[in-house]
Amino acid sequence: MSDNTLGAYNIADLREMARRRLPKGIFEFIDRGNEDDIALRNNRAALDRIKLKPRTLVDVSKRSQEITLFGKRQPMPIVIGPTGTTGQVWYRGEIALARAAAAAGIPFTLATGSTTALEQVIEQGGGGRMWFQLYIWPERSVAYEMVERVRKAGFEALVVTIDSPVSPNREFNLRNGFTLPFKFTPRSTTDVLMHPRWLFGVIARYLLTTGMPRYENYPGEIKSNMTAQPMGRSMPKNDSLTWDDLRAVRKIWPRTLIAKGILDARDAVLAADCGADGVVLSNHGGILVDSAIAPIDVLEETVDAVGKRIPVFIDSGYRRGSDIIKALALGAKAVFIGRPTLYGTAAAGQVGAARAITILRDEIDRVLALIGCPDVAALNREYVVPPRPH
Numbered sequence: 001m002s003d004n005t006l007g008a009y010n011i012a013d014l015r016e017m018a019r020r021r022l023p024k025g026i027f028e029f030i031d032r033g034n035e036d037d038i039a040l041r042n043n044r045a046a047l048d049r050i051k052l053k054p055r056t057l058v059d060v061s062k063r064s065q066e067i068t069l070f071g072k073r074q075p076m077p078i079v080i081g082p083t084g085t086t087g088q089v090w091y092r093g094e095i096a097l098a099r100a101a102a103a104a105g106i107p108f109t110l111a112t113g114s115t116t117a118l119e120q121v122i123e124q125g126g127g128g129r130m131w132f133q134l135y136i137w138p139e140r141s142v143a144y145e146m147v148e149r150v151r152k153a154g155f156e157a158l159v160v161t162i163d164s165p166v167s168p169n170r171e172f173n174l175r176n177g178f179t180l181p182f183k184f185t186p187r188s189t190t191d192v193l194m195h196p197r198w199l200f201g202v203i204a205r206y207l208l209t210t211g212m213p214r215y216e217n218y219p220g221e222i223k224s225n226m227t228a229q230p231m232g233r234s235m236p237k238n239d240s241l242t243w244d245d246l247r248a249v250r251k252i253w254p255r256t257l258i259a260k261g262i263l264d265a266r267d268a269v270l271a272a273d274c275g276a277d278g279v280v281l282s283n284h285g286g287i288l289v290d291s292a293i294a295p296i297d298v299l300e301e302t303v304d305a306v307g308k309r310i311p312v313f314i315d316s317g318y319r320r321g322s323d324i325i326k327a328l329a330l331g332a333k334a335v336f337i338g339r340p341t342l343y344g345t346a347a348a349g350q351v352g353a354a355r356a357i358t359i360l361r362d363e364i365d366r367v368l369a370l371i372g373c374p375d376v377a378a379l380n381r382e383y384v385v386p387p388r389p390h
Contacts, residue, residue, distance in 0.1 A: 006348055006355050011319045011340045014356055018346035022089060022198055023191040025178030030085050030342055033286035034168045040286030043317030046294030049387040050326045055372030063368050064375045067334060070256050075105045076361050077328055077376055081315050081336035082133035084113030087213055089346035091205045092116050095124045097345050100353035102128025109133050109159055115213040122153050131157040136245050138238045142219045147253055158253050163261025165239040168288045243274055250275035263298055265305040272306050280313040285338055303331030321363025329379040
């Protein structure tokens, strides 16, 4: 009988497998935060400070994780969030991750910065629920063309990232010397040669098929003029964005629209006023403002402000099923998962991504039983104890 665990029994195990397989430059890009990693560590600490309050002698023999998102049922309360390096940790990793999500019955969000064309992901990604993450470029007309391309391809939802007007100060990316399009330098060459499984399993396969990976969803004029830049600094940023831009996207996008990157309940209200169908509380996994608060710390007030109008999602720092339970109890509709399935994809492609999803599903199921809650729909604030004031 085959062993589908891969020897990984939690997300930390998959992270370690990814660390061993990937060059340092790529691993630190997906694993670290920004500057001094303060926000990254605080995301974890904020979740750890919240405690669960179990009930006993409750019949939990028929536990359910099912939720309904935008009128469609799904078997567990997570969404695969956008991770732009998926195709760099595994050959055509976006397709592998999309297939794992489809098999699990959960949405997959393709990043603007992916290295596999969005039409190819739709065609080969397993036929699941496909969402697309959008950055609005300085040339608005180019962004609007992308929206139309995404619509024609058949994506169900558009997730507009609104928290990145400029590139973050991720100094370690500069030190590691990794760029996209990938460029062999003395530093990166040494790093790659020390990781032959990645070299032959990813870069060599690209070179033998489609050539060196590039941002395949960038418009042609941007992609053709792009030179190798440190990872994370190639994306054209837009520091003139306002709420009018979200309204403009709402006018041309006919399907589900989600605003991602909110850390203030007032902005969630503004997003709803602009026509967003949902919001994602996020500090971008700790990679933007290094002193930013953890999204979980503003979840309750955001749910109180807009939860009756639109669903509130959350991400940044979720590594355990118990973390997801805490967010759901505080009012989140579902949790966007980024690094856990990215680690899994880096470790073993579709099988590794599926393992990450299975780990989280099993942990959610176990915690539901242990806290005496038979259904995620029944979770509420009575199941959690917030941090005590000092």
